[in-house]
Amino acid sequence: MISRAPEGVEAPKATSRRTAVLILNWNRADDTIECLESLTKMEGDGHFPVVVDNGSTDDSMARIVERFPDLHVLENGENLGFAEGNNRGIEHSLALGADYVLILNNDVIVDPGLMRELLAAADAHPEAGVFGARVFDYKEPQKIQYGGAEWRSKTGHFYITDLNQTEADSKIHGVTSIPWACGCAFLARAEVFRKVGLMDPRYYLLWEEIDWCSRARAGGFDVVLVPDAKVWHKGSQSFDGGTFGALRSYYHWRNRMLWVEREFSFGQRCKFYGRAMLPQIHRRLRAAISPRSKPEHRKVARAEILGLWHYLVRRFGPAPDSVKA
Numbered sequence: 001m002i003s004r005a006p007e008g009v010e011a012p013k014a015t016s017r018r019t020a021v022l023i024l025n026w027n028r029a030d031d032t033i034e035c036l037e038s039l040t041k042m043e044g045d046g047h048f049p050v051v052v053d054n055g056s057t058d059d060s061m062a063r064i065v066e067r068f069p070d071l072h073v074l075e076n077g078e079n080l081g082f083a084e085g086n087n088r089g090i091e092h093s094l095a096l097g098a099d100y101v102l103i104l105n106n107d108v109i110v111d112p113g114l115m116r117e118l119l120a121a122a123d124a125h126p127e128a129g130v131f132g133a134r135v136f137d138y139k140e141p142q143k144i145q146y147g148g149a150e151w152r153s154k155t156g157h158f159y160i161t162d163l164n165q166t167e168a169d170s171k172i173h174g175v176t177s178i179p180w181a182c183g184c185a186f187l188a189r190a191e192v193f194r195k196v197g198l199m200d201p202r203y204y205l206l207w208e209e210i211d212w213c214s215r216a217r218a219g220g221f222d223v224v225l226v227p228d229a230k231v232w233h234k235g236s237q238s239f240d241g242g243t244f245g246a247l248r249s250y251y252h253w254r255n256r257m258l259w260v261e262r263e264f265s266f267g268q269r270c271k272f273y274g275r276a277m278l279p280q281i282h283r284r285l286r287a288a289i290s291p292r293s294k295p296e297h298r299k300v301a302r303a304e305i306l307g308l309w310h311y312l313v314r315r316f317g318p319a320p321d322s323v324k325a
Contacts, residue, residue, distance in 0.1 A: 019047040019100040019115065019187070020093030024085045026053070029060040031107040031234065036068050038109035043116050047102070048072065052089035055079040072096065081204035081318060082183065090198055094190055101193070105184035107234040109138070117229035118187040121175050129192035129221025130213055132181025133229040142166045145233055146182040148225045156256070156276030158210070170227065178225045183209035185231040195219050202316035206248070207255035214263055246303035250323045253307035258316070281308065
């Protein structure tokens with residue numbers, strides 16, 4: 001792991017609170033540069049970007065540093081996944097004296113008022129430790145990608161509040177408690193990381209922020225949505241096949257089971273398995289072996305079953321190459 005900052009450049013010290021803006025990069029310099037460009041228009045002071053490179057195999061960091069020479073840069077040397085990649089950046093940010101850490105996906109652009117709204121919510125809600133942004137679609141900027149979530153035990157899934165709705169049609173009008181903040185844009189107090197720890201690296205991709213927010217809530221910190229804090233997200237840049245592809249489905253099935261194991265009591269898990277999982281497993285098995293299934297559907301179903309199996313045998317971390325192919 002290599003950490004470096006340009007000569008003479010330090011985290012800002014003139015303000016009473018400092019916020020590290022943490023961006024994880026992996027082979028997508030264009031996205032990261034566009035994200036950093038949007039940060040230059042963000043209102044307020046006391047914030048500084050920290051770019052963590054997760055083992056890029058292209059010229060990403062050379063291009064990024066050439067465009068933004070005054071960056072704090074952390075190079076992991078390998079792809080550690082979203083959870084552990086960000087963990088290294090969080091530790092680095094706290095060592096720089098950050099009072100808050102704003103985690104951003106590199107494929108978002110931010111509203112100029114993002115930091116102002118998040119910090120205002122932090123001032124107004126001392127009981128909260130995690131502050132999520134409202135996420136809009138990059139290609140269809142009026143459509144909401146994430147505006148909170150609701151867990152439904154009958155299906156065993158979280159359902160996104162206001163998904164594909166416009167802001168005018170939103171059900172949420174003000175800072176509101178939510179189960180978890182979307183990992184592509186949330187602010188957290190440094191004290192939350194110090195009390196509840198970092199994200200669980202076993203998740204690698206998906207559900208890590210859900211798990212971490214659950215632990216934050218259990219640790220006494222509310223998790224809230226700040227609807228006037230806005231970002232625009234391209235989405236699914238890390239997954240071949242996009243939102244419904246085999247790779248994402250593998251992580252979703254495996255990691256959902258790990259979260260349920262950690263979050264629910266034995267009795268609750270038994271109800272979840274019987275009510276939600278058994279019917280889903282039955283449908284996936286049929287899709288995986290039926291000659292009438294479309295090849296792409298068969299591939300996804302097999303990835304989901306493999307994810308379930310890997311949960312059962314405790315194989316976590318990156319997905320096998322057979323799923324990525």
